[in-house]
Amino acid sequence: MTLDLFTGLLQEFGILGGLLLVGVLLRAKVRLFQNLFLPAAVIGGFIGLLLGPIIMKSYAILPIPEEFISDFALIPGILIVPIIASVPLGIGMESRDAATPRSKSGILPMFLLSTGCAFGLFAIGFATNIVFSSLQPELGIYPAFGMELSLGFSGGHGTAGLIGNVLQRLKLPYWEVAQGVAVTSATVGLVGGILLGMILINTAARKNKIANLADPSLIPPEIRKGYQSDISRQEVSCRETTHTSSIDSLTFHAAIIFVVCGLSYALVSFLKAYKVPLLSNIFAWAYAIVIMLIVNQILKKLNLSFMIDHKIKTKFTSFLVDFSIVAAIASLPVQAVLQFVVPMVLMFVVGFVVIYLVLMVLGQKLFEDFAFERSIALFGQNTGVIMTGILLLRVCDPDMKTPVMKDFSISYALTTLLCYAMLLPVIKLIPNAGAIFILTGSVAVIAIVLAVIHAKKTKTV
Numbered sequence: 348m349t350l351d352l353f354t355g356l357l358q359e360f361g362i363l364g365g366l367l368l369v370g371v372l373l374r375a376k377v378r379l380f381q382n383l384f385l386p387a388a389v390i391g392g393f394i395g396l397l398l399g400p401i402i403m404k405s406y407a408i409l410p411i412p413e414e415f416i417s418d419f420a421l422i423p424g425i426l427i428v429p430i431i432a433s434v435p436l437g438i439g440m441e442s443r444d445a446a447t448p449r450s451k452s453g454i455l456p457m458f459l460l461s462t463g464c465a466f467g468l469f470a471i472g473f474a475t476n477i478v479f480s481s482l483q484p485e486l487g488i489y490p491a492f493g494m495e496l497s498l499g500f501s502g503g504h505g506t507a508g509l510i511g512n513v514l515q516r517l518k519l520p521y522w523e524v525a526q527g528v529a530v531t532s533a534t535v536g537l538v539g540g541i542l543l544g545m546i547l548i549n550t551a552a553r554k555n556k557i558a559n560l561a562d563p564s565l566i567p568p569e570i571r572k573g574y575q576s577d578i579s580r581q582e583v584s585c586r587e588t589t590h591t592s593s594i595d596s597l598t599f600h601a602a603i604i605f606v607v608c609g610l611s612y613a614l615v616s617f618l619k620a621y622k623v624p625l626l627s628n629i630f631a632w633a634y635a636i637v638i639m640l641i642v643n644q645i646l647k648k649l650n651l652s653f654m655i656d657h658k659i660k661t662k663f664t665s666f667l668v669d670f671s672i673v674a675a676i677a678s679l680p681v682q683a684v685l686q687f688v689v690p691m692v693l694m695f696v697v698g699f700v701v702i703y704l705v706l707m708v709l710g711q712k713l714f715e716d717f718a719f720e721r722s723i724a725l726f727g728q729n730t731g732v733i734m735t736g737i738l739l740l741r742v743c744d745p746d747m748k749t750p751v752m753k754d755f756s757i758s759y760a761l762t763t764l765l766c767y768a769m770l771l772p773v774i775k776l777i778p779n780a781g782a783i784f785i786l787t788g789s790v791a792v793i794a795i796v797l798a799v800i801h802a803k804k805t806k807t808v
Contacts, residue, residue: 773786
């Protein structure tokens with residue numbers, strides 16, 4: 348490590364920070380961005396892309412050095428490790444709120460339908476791979492094409508970096524293009540999910556299908572603009588689980604996450620040094636999940652659950668995700684991605700149709716209580732990550748009078764853990780798109796069938 352390396356890294360994050368602040372400003376001032384609820388990181392990333400050297404070439408308004416752009420492409424793949432490692436931290440430590448009404452249908456059907464959608468998107472993506480590889484071989488569909496639909500729609504911009512991380516470590520030359528396709532998928536999913544979600548909410552409100560919503564147009568201006576100017580109404584984001592005389596609470600949570608990342612990298616290095624079969628080929632982020640599950644269990648056994656606050660953990664990972672998003676979009680390899688525009692459009696359209704049918708049509712028939720609220724939250728999650736689901740749910744249930752948010756949060760954590768666990772066999776099957784299609788399609792069908800069976804049993808009890 349050299350001084351120049353750290354100086355360059357600080358300069359790069361200075362540029363990314365500037366793009367984020369521009370995104371905040373534009374979200375606060377431009378009505379279009381407010382209506383689309385576009386995150387500042389997405390806006391800032393596209394400003395960097397459109398005004399930087401990738402689009403403008405030598406006429407770039409933002410003369411970002413080429414080596415910085417190359418580093419930007421690497422950042423999502425690096426930050427995805429602590430992002431994934433943080434997922435199990437705090438599971439099972441949440442306190443129960445007696446004021447929140449209990450759910451009739453609970454977490455299981457939400458988990459099953461969400462899992463069905465996530466793996467269904469994998470199947471759709473690799474079906475697109477098979478079709479275009481057969482019909483248009485000159486298009487040059489790369490072996491991993493198709494992963495991006497699920498990782499972009501259900502995982503979002505932050506998880507899009509996972510493709511870059513995985514394919515780069517497998518020394519596959521198309522990793523940057525795949526990451527670009529995933530970022531495009533995440534952007535399309537985010538914008539489409541919010542637009543379609545708001546249309547569905549307005550339609551449901553007119554039909555009186557939403558329990559606690561009078562007028563969906565009355566969304567608070569602070570949510571649209573992205574800031575709260577009234578200090579008395581600004582939310583307290585987290586509990587201070589440690590005293591600052593010892594360590595800041597944010598630092599404490601970050602330290603746990605970074606230690607787990609360090610242990611996972613050390614374990615991978617150890618396994619590779621001793622050439623342990625199979626285990627040495629597993630990625631560091633996968634070991635990070637397992638190690639964090641162990642750490643989480645140890646904290647619970649030692650009665651240290653009070654030290655972990657879900658909100659402060661989320662704040663830290665959101666910080667990582669925001670920088671991942673702006674870096675990924677600002678370094679998007681536009682020319683290479685446009686080569687696959689036709690198969691991308693096809694799988695995006697089919698993906699939206701399947702998600703709508705599974706969640707908004709079938710889902711509302713299966714849920715016993717708050718059916719629309721549950722379905723729309725899952726719809727947002729499976730098109731534009733959990734924050735989109737939370738946004739759409741908050742429009743329907745602004746005062747959180749239903750138990751849907753708690754059920755949604757737990758089902759999301761379980762779905763995420765399962766998807767990351769199943770991602771390993773999917774990766775190992777590359778480039779056999781047919782086998783991946785059968786595997787992921789089977790998981791999707793089984794999950795949806797189990798949701799239907801569970802609903803029938805619940806209604807007959």
